[in-house]
Amino acid sequence: MSEPIPGMLLVAFATSLGWGLRGEWGHWWGATVPGALCGMATWLAFGAIESGWQSLIFGAAMAVSISLGGVLSYGKIVGYVKSEHDRSPLFGSLALFLVGGLWGFFGGTALGLLMSDASYRMGELAVWAVVASLGAFLAYKLLVVGLDLHLSPPRSDAWAAVLGGCLATVAFFYFGPHDMVVLRTAALGWLGFGGGFVLGAIIHRQCSAAGWKVDSWKFMEHSVGFWGGLALGASAWLMGEELAPVPASSSGLLASAIVVLWLVPYMNISDNFQYWFLETRWIGRRIFVLFQALALVSLPAFAAFGSRLATGWTASGRHAWPFLWTVGLMTFLAISKFRFDRSRQRLIVDATFVGEAALCALLLLFI
Numbered sequence: 001m002s003e004p005i006p007g008m009l010l011v012a013f014a015t016s017l018g019w020g021l022r023g024e025w026g027h028w029w030g031a032t033v034p035g036a037l038c039g040m041a042t043w044l045a046f047g048a049i050e051s052g053w054q055s056l057i058f059g060a061a062m063a064v065s066i067s068l069g070g071v072l073s074y075g076k077i078v079g080y081v082k083s084e085h086d087r088s089p090l091f092g093s094l095a096l097f098l099v100g101g102l103w104g105f106f107g108g109t110a111l112g113l114l115m116s117d118a119s120y121r122m123g124e125l126a127v128w129a130v131v132a133s134l135g136a137f138l139a140y141k142l143l144v145v146g147l148d149l150h151l152s153p154p155r156s157d158a159w160a161a162v163l164g165g166c167l168a169t170v171a172f173f174y175f176g177p178h179d180m181v182v183l184r185t186a187a188l189g190w191l192g193f194g195g196g197f198v199l200g201a202i203i204h205r206q207c208s209a210a211g212w213k214v215d216s217w218k219f220m221e222h223s224v225g226f227w228g229g230l231a232l233g234a235s236a237w238l239m240g241e242e243l244a245p246v247p248a249s250s251s252g253l254l255a256s257a258i259v260v261l262w263l264v265p266y267m268n269i270s271d272n273f274q275y276w277f278l279e280t281r282w283i284g285r286r287i288f289v290l291f292q293a294l295a296l297v298s299l300p301a302f303a304a305f306g307s308r309l310a311t312g313w314t315a316s317g318r319h320a321w322p323f324l325w326t327v328g329l330m331t332f333l334a335i336s337k338f339r340f341d342r343s344r345q346r347l348i349v350d351a352t353f354v355g356e357a358a359l360c361a362l363l364l365l366f367i
Contacts, residue, residue: 006366007045008233013363014041015229016222017327017356020349023221024334028070029267033330034225035059035066035107036260038232040323041360042111045233045367048242052319053253053310057246058114059322060259065110069103072159074197076152078220081201082208089205093198095151100197101190102162104228108189109169111232112182114246115239124177131172132165139164185235192231196224215345222352253310254303260322262302265329266295272337280340320364331357 018034025033039062040055047054077099079085080092113120143149143160151159169186173179200223207216236243248256270292277288335350 003367004237006363008230008237010045010360010363010367011038011041011233011236012226012230013356014038014323014327014360015232016225017331017353017360019225019228020218020222020353020356021330021334022225023218024337025268025271026070028067029264029271031067031070031103032063032259032264033268034229035063036264036326037323037330037360038062038066038107038229039111039114040260040326041229042233042236043243044320044323044364046236046239046243048244051245052322053248053256054245055319055322056253056256056260057248058111059326060256061110061114062107063259063264066103066107068106068162068165069099071156072099072102072162073152073155074099076155078201078204078217080152081198082205093201096197096201097194098163099151099159099194100224100228101194102159102166103224104189104191104193104231105166105169105186106162106189107193107228108186108232108235109173109182111189111235112179112185115185115236115243116179116181118177118179118181120177128169128172132168135168135171136161136165139167181239184238185232188231188235189228193224193228196227199223199227213344215349218349218352222356250307250310254306257306257309258303260326261306262299264326265333268330268333270295272333275337282340324361324364327357327360 015034015038018037021033022030024030036059039058039060042062043055043058074096076086077092077095080087081089081096082092083089140157140161143163144157149160150157166186170183173182197220200220203223204216204220207214207219273283273288273291276282277285331353334353338346
């Protein structure tokens, strides 16, 4: 197995960087970035063979799973942790542990499925998806509509639906295939992301109370990613052996490449262009429309290129390039979005992004 300490640190810092980058875009499409970086870093740190395709498979699965948390709202909950206004800091901390845990749970579930020795057919995964969806629907009706429970009114109560999906997932994997690898990794994901959220929010509160001129909100986001990534990296190390390659057809390889190398960049580049078009008026309507048209044309071209790549690329000597490319591109996009802001806090944020990206590249040399 690769060196465990540098490996776990690589996953932790890659996810920390990704979660900081996620804050530049928000929503579910921003959450695909820490997911992709976490999945690719996990394979690079603990994978059995040097294969760029495997890092793309791990990255795509984690990008999709962690994006599920993009529907959750936590802005007002952080405010609860900072003051006694509306609700107590204790309530805010418990609520952040819940919300962060829900984010990490499905990331851990996806990673557990990739690491498990059990072989799942598409039909079994479809049944799981149906069961989780039903659990989400029933939990929302029970907790929000029936019992009138709200974490941060008037914000979204999607937490109840995601919680129902988590409970249904636990029931499915425990009473069905009894896959303890999936359940253990999901639990560690919950603990790492939830605990990291609470710790970061407490530090954010102290920084704000002390009047320190730093972006402690951004630090809180990095804390979520670091501790969540460390927990998932530890779960990979606890397997006790190198991660085995995930078998995939050429269509599966193509789908992974499209998610990581086209979809994730497109959604966040598009967010940049929308901000420049609607908020800053730095670009006009024609440029915005031209970008979207070029993106539309590029998708079938990328799919054709990816199909040829899926049948002819082994990547034995260049297995880390998808990860490094994603790290570099996403860091550049995050820095360029607020290109007019030259405040001290903004420069610190940008320097943190660049520093963590460089640290990820350096850690690759030690695993």
